[in-house]
Amino acid sequence: MKTALALPAKRDRRWELAAQIGVDQAVVHPHMSDGDAGRRGDTPWEYDALERMQTEFERTGLEVGVIEGGTPLTDTTRLGREGRDEEIERFKEFVRTVGALDIPVICYSWMTHFWWLRTTDTHPIRGGAWTTAYDHERMQRRTRDVPEITERELWENLERFLQRVVPVAEEAGVRLSMHPDDPPVSRVHGVPRLMRSVEAYERLLDSYPSEANSITFCQGSFAAMGEELPPLIRRFGGDISFVHFRDVRGSSESLVETWQDNGPTDMEACIEAYRDIGFDGPARPDHVPTTAGEKQQTAGYEMNGRLFAIGYMKGLIEAV
Numbered sequence: 001m002k003t004a005l006a007l008p009a010k011r012d013r014r015w016e017l018a019a020q021i022g023v024d025q026a027v028v029h030p031h032m033s034d035g036d037a038g039r040r041g042d043t044p045w046e047y048d049a050l051e052r053m054q055t056e057f058e059r060t061g062l063e064v065g066v067i068e069g070g071t072p073l074t075d076t077t078r079l080g081r082e083g084r085d086e087e088i089e090r091f092k093e094f095v096r097t098v099g100a101l102d103i104p105v106i107c108y109s110w111m112t113h114f115w116w117l118r119t120t121d122t123h124p125i126r127g128g129a130w131t132t133a134y135d136h137e138r139m140q141r142r143t144r145d146v147p148e149i150t151e152r153e154l155w156e157n158l159e160r161f162l163q164r165v166v167p168v169a170e171e172a173g174v175r176l177s178m179h180p181d182d183p184p185v186s187r188v189h190g191v192p193r194l195m196r197s198v199e200a201y202e203r204l205l206d207s208y209p210s211e212a213n214s215i216t217f218c219q220g221s222f223a224a225m226g227e228e229l230p231p232l233i234r235r236f237g238g239d240i241s242f243v244h245f246r247d248v249r250g251s252s253e254s255l256v257e258t259w260q261d262n263g264p265t266d267m268e269a270c271i272e273a274y275r276d277i278g279f280d281g282p283a284r285p286d287h288v289p290t291t292a293g294e295k296q297q298t299a300g301y302e303m304n305g306r307l308f309a310i311g312y313m314k315g316l317i318e319a320v
Helices: 013-020 047-060 086-102 136-141 149-173 198-207 219-224 229-239 267-276 303-318
Strands: 002-007 027-028 065-067 105-108 122-125 132-134 174-177 214-218 240-245 248-251 255-256 281-286
Touching: 002 013, 002 303, 013 047, 013 303, 027 047, 027 248, 027 281, 047 065, 047 086, 047 303, 065 240, 065 281, 086 105, 086 149, 086 174, 105 240, 122 136, 132 136, 149 174, 149 198, 149 214, 174 240, 174 248, 198 248, 198 255, 214 229, 219 229, 219 255, 229 240, 240 267, 267 303
Parallel strands: 002 027, 002 281, 027 065, 065 105, 105 174, 174 214, 214 240, 240 281
Antiparallel strands: 122 132, 132 255, 248 255
C-alpha cells in the first residue's frame, strides 16, 4: 500500500509537508495545473501541462499516482446529452495521455448534478473539532432545479461509456477507478444515484470485465451502505485500484464523518485485508475534521487532520 495525499496541482507548502512526512504519492486534480496554460491555449489535461505538473511533483519527491476529478468527463456524458460522443473522444485522448505519463489510476464517478453532499461542515466531535455530516431529510427540504433522468438511462449511459473507454484504458495501462456515490442514497431531489451498493459494483464490473475497470474503495461510502469492510475488501480483491481511508458513524441517510482512529470500523483489520489481497496501490485519507486554528477554507481537506491520518495509516501499515 502506498500512502497518498490529495494535493493541489500547483506547488504550495502542502507539497513539501507531504514529502517531509513520507507520503509516497500525490492525488491530483489537473485543472489549473499550469498558471500559463490558458495563455498558451493548452488545456490542463493535455500532455504538456500534465508532464510539467508531474515533473514538479517529482522534484519535490512525490509521484503522481492518481488523477482524481478535473477530467474531461461531465454530465454531458453521464446524462447522455448532445455532445457526449465528442466528450468521450476527449476523455479517451486524456486516458492515452495519462498512460503515456505512466500515471496508473484515473478516479471518476457517476454522480450526476450533485457531487459529494453534506448538510453541515461544522458538526462538533472530539475536542471540539468540526466535521462534516449529512441528514437526508434536511437535504430533501432544499429546493433544487434537477435534470430529468431515470436510473435505467444512467446505467445505459455508463455502460456505453465503459464499452468505448475501457479498451483504450487497457491499451494505455491505466485503471479507471469508480468512486461510490457519497452519500450512497437512492435519490437526491429525484436524481438517481447508481453506485450506492455492492450489487451496483458487481454490475459495474460485469458490464466490462477488465483490470482497467476497477473500484475506488472509499471506506466511508461503503461503511454508510451498512457493509462490514474487511470481508468486502477481500471480496473485491484485485478489483480495488485506489483507497479512500476514512470512516463514518451512522447510515447513508444520516451520517457523521469521524477521525480515522475514532470511528466504528476496525481500521487495523482493513489494513490486514488490503495486505491479504496484495493491494499495492495508493491509499489516501479523506474527509478529515477541521482542527483548532484552521480556517475551514475547504471542509474535510484542511491539512492538520490529514497529516494526523497519514501518521495513523503509516503506523497501522507498519504494525500489520
